[in-house]
Amino acid sequence: MYSNGVSANLITGVTWVKSSLSDGIGGNCVEIARLAEGHVALRNSRDTCGPALVYNSGEWEAFLQGAKDGEFDSMTV
Template sequence: MYSNGVPADSITNVTWVKATASDGIGGNCVEIARLEEGHVALRNSRDTSGPALVYNSGEWKAFLAGAKSGEFDGMTV
């Protein structure tokens, strides 16, 4: 399994998905990929070979639940 900080371009045989709400003009996009065993990788689309953060299924579900409930709304400018 991949660990946090692994170069994103070393994660192979996956499909990176970008949110349709991402800002394609300014390159302000994050991408996610589904990995084995329910893990998810997250990378910055402006640096596709840079580090990827890897989350297990429980961590990812907790983040999504928090985002959906508005817990992180104050993080944006």
């Protein structure tokens, strides 16, 4: 399995996706990819060869639930 900080271009055989709400201007997006065993990788779309953060299924589910519950709303500008 990939570890945090792995170069995103070394994660192969996956499809990177970004939100349909992304404006597409300037590449200011976060992209995610589903990995084996329920893991998820995140990368910065402006640096597709840069480091990727890798989360296990429990971490990813906790983040998504927190976002759905509004826990991170104070992080927006």
